[in-house]
Amino acid sequence: MLLRVRSPDGNFRFDFAPTADVSELLAKVIETAPDADPTSFTMSNQPRGNEAPFSSLTGRSLQALGLGHADLIFVGYKRRTATASTSSITTQPQTTTETATRVWENVTEEPVDVYWRARDGKIPRSRDSRFCTHAAKGMCDYCMPLEPFDTGYHKEHAIKHLSYHAYLKKISPKSTTSATSNLPPLEPLSYKVKVPCPSGHPSWPAGICTACQPSAITLQSQPFRMVDHVEIASHETVERFLRVWRETGSQRFGWLIGHYEPYDVVPMGIKAVVEAIYEPPQEGELDGLTLGLPWEEEQRIRSLSAAASTPLTVVGYIFTDLTVSEEDRTKTIYKRHPGSFYMSSLEAIFAATLQKANPTTSKSSPIGQFGSRLVTLIVTANKDGDADLAAYQVSEQACAMVEADMIEASVDPGIVRVKDEDRSQESARYIPDVFFTYKNEYGLEVKKTAKPAFPVEYLMVNVTHGFPSNPSPLFNSTKYAIENRPGLENQTIESVMNNLANLDAPNIHDSRTARPGEAHKRRELATWLSDWHLVAFLDTTQLFSPDDVKLMMRIVSSPNLLDDLSQLDPLLATEGWTNLMAFTQTTAAASSVSNTNAMDDIPQDVLDQIAAQEAADRASGGGASSSGGIRICPHCTFENSPGGSDCEVCGLPLAS
Known part of the structure; x- marks a missing residue:
């Protein structure tokens, strides 16, 4: 039978045989109250009064006490009191436990997050000559700064998503005196069944209740994005990455090495600046590639990149999806468009897997982590048949669904399949109800079940990309051979x-x-x-x-x-x-x-010809020769910078 127990530590449910001894009930209750004094437990059939010590009921069965299925009993007890001799010993563990429960306060955020947290992010506006009637130093509703999440500003400037910090400003409590003002406003999504269940019944698939099962899911466009823009520091970086495909026709994958900076085009925006592309060992094919994960060199590459003058990290990954047109071999096939797909379901699931493995530290989340700034760059064809870039992330809903093993790729690249529920002990999978909304032909909002499939666009987050107008990459050269390109480039x-x-x-x-x-x-x-x-x-x-x-x-x-x-x-x-x-x-x-x-x-007559040519070259060069713009003084042989007429050392004319 099922007994419901209410104690100072919460509500619980336990299954017992009617003939079970009351001591079994006591043992279960003690497990839920680690700080209670075991000798002080009492039981009653009402919230206050009629308490009976468990010690006086030992040896009696639950049935003999008059308890039946689904009965509610009230348990009371006293907390353990620490003596003076043990207080110095228990103080440190208690402090550690308290700190551990507030992990968000101790995490170290990235420099770009520290930068934006120190600013209000408000959007300045100049004085409106039509409506502002105040003095030059005054301010009114028509010229006062806007909040970084202002809907009108985003619509006017065609900004589809709020930046991460603008979103934080929007959802954070306005009052600093309320009880919740110091609590982190972000709540990481989870669509997994809670194990163990707080109510105490056997874990899924043996049992499930409203306390442990995930709620129904309504897919919707994510209102914010963790990264607003991807900037490639050097155009040559992408050109060299494409060399493998251009010479072999095989697709290519690389990890983006870079750093994050503020991006002022978007209120409180963040951009990922790509300085290099590391290409791990892989096997490219005409329509895909084989890649090993996790990649063996990750720790070495991360440690080495972090030593740069501006610390670098892995900010994303890039891969090609290019197919040459049969009609014109100089063009590629335009296959990612509104009538087809932008990101395949397999790519979206892959992106969610990697984003979940690379979380962003955050003081705004109770677990100290929220979301990911790992971006996906796809080299594909545009309308003109030329190679072009597209940048994306996937939503937090996508990451939570992949973590819960709810979705899988479909034969149709633009469709995501929802998996079937699995009650086997080896791979138990609970699938809650999943819905998505869309506008029908009459412009009405319609909710539809996402089972068995739904469009992949509901999981995507668009990210802009581009190259700087005034490039200033950290590295001055991109000439040395790239790793893991056997037969094309060799590093020796x-x-x-x-x-x-x-x-x-x-x-x-x-x-x-x-x-x-x-x-x-x-x-x-x-x-x-x-x-x-x-x-x-x-x-x-x-x-x-x-x-x-x-x-x-x-x-x-x-x-x-x-x-x-x-x-x-x-x-x-x-x-x-x-x-x-x-x-x-x-x-x-x-x-x-x-x-x-x-x-x-070499035959002697050839050597004579070479010597004669060198002598003629020297004779035609006059007293001062030049090599790469460097002028050599005929008097002291010092190599002078180009442009001068006199030697920088001896002061004599360079031309004798």
């Missing part, structure tokens, strides 16, 4: 040393011991080193210690590196750099010997 230590030898890196010194004429060489070296893929590769060679690699990442990502080349000095002084230069010199010397031996095989 030999290629690194060859490039360093060509840059004369072994003979470049720090700023204190630099020789005349080294400035342009240091600049070329700094530019070549400022490549995210190069630093990521050197991290795998074990030539540099982890600290030295992080130092290199911080130096080569400095915004003013090319203006202050002395920043290279700490890198040039590391043991790893010294060893690399030694290997580079040895390799260059061996290559020189090999080339000399190869010259022995």
Whole structure:
């Protein structure tokens, strides 16, 4: 039979046999009250009065006490009191427990969240010449600043979603004196059955009640978005990513490495700035790709990227979905459009899985996390048949439905299927009622069941994207080979040393011991080193210690590196750099010997022609020669900057 119990700790339900001893009931009640004194429990059939100690009822059955199915009993007890000798011991655990229940107060938010929390985000307005009748320094309803969530402003500027912090401003209590003003306003969604049930019955699928089952779901467009804009710091970054598809026709996937910044185009907006694309091991195909998750290099890439001058992280991912047109091989097929789909159901479920695995820390959520800023970039074709980008996220409803194992992909890419309920013990799945609303042909709002399927658009959140008008990427080079492109690009230590030898890196010194004429060489070296893929590769060679690699990442990502080349000095002084230069010199010397031996095989008449041509080139160059704009003084051989007429060292004319 089922007994209902009401105690100072809440309401509970327990199943017992009618012949069960009252001590079994006491044991169940004690489990719900860990702070109670076990000797003080009393039982009564009414809220106050008629209490009987459990100790006086031991040995009697529940049936003998006159209890029947669904009866309500009232249990009372005293709390344990801590003695003076134990108070010093119990104080710390109690403090820890209290802190743990308010985890949102101790989380560290991202810098962009700290930035917006320190501002009110109000939208300024100038004085309206038509309606404002006050003085220049006055203010009225026509010119006072608007709230960041103002509906009229968003409609006027065609902003579909509120930014995350504008949404927080909208739902946060206006009063700071109410009891709820200090509580986090966001509540993470969950469509899973509560286990164990607060009412005490056996967990699903053995039983379910209104206390543990999720409520019915009505799908609707999410009013806010965690990221408002995606900015690609360099156009070359995307162009290099597309090289694999252009040369092989195989689709490609990459993780977006970047950081978050305020985005003033949207009130209290946030943008993800992409500085590099890391391509994990994968197998591309004409209509898809195979990818390993979780990716093995994630921790290394995250740790290395975080060492940049502006700490970087994984802000999203990008993949191609391009098919060449049979009619015109220079064009691609336009297949993502209003009459088809923008994001397939499989892609939406994949995005929800990754977003759930990459939550955003938040002081506005009781669990210290809410949503995700992981964005999805899709390289697809536009109406003109050219490759174009599209940026999306999926809603919190999508993430909750995937977490509850409620939905699956459909054969039709624009449709999401709702799974069937499963009561097996191995994979128990409870599916609540799911609805979505739409406007019919008469313009009326209609609610329809989402079972067995619904459009994928109900799970999507649009994000804008673009390139900066004045690019200023953290890294100055995108020339080095990209990882995991066997056959197309190869990352080898030999290629690194060859490039360093060509840059004369072994003979470049720090700023204190630099020789005349080294400035342009240091600049070329700094530019070549400022490549995210190069630093990521050197991290795998074990030539540099982890600290030295992080130092290199911080130096080569400095915004003013090319203006202050002395920043290279700490890198040039590391043991790893010294060893690399030694290997580079040895390799260059061996290559020189090999080339000399190869010259022995060239016929003498060819060598004579080469020597004659070099002599003619020297004669036509006059007294001063130039190489890449550098002018060499014929008197002291100093390499001068281009544009001057006299030597910067000896002062004599450069032309003899």
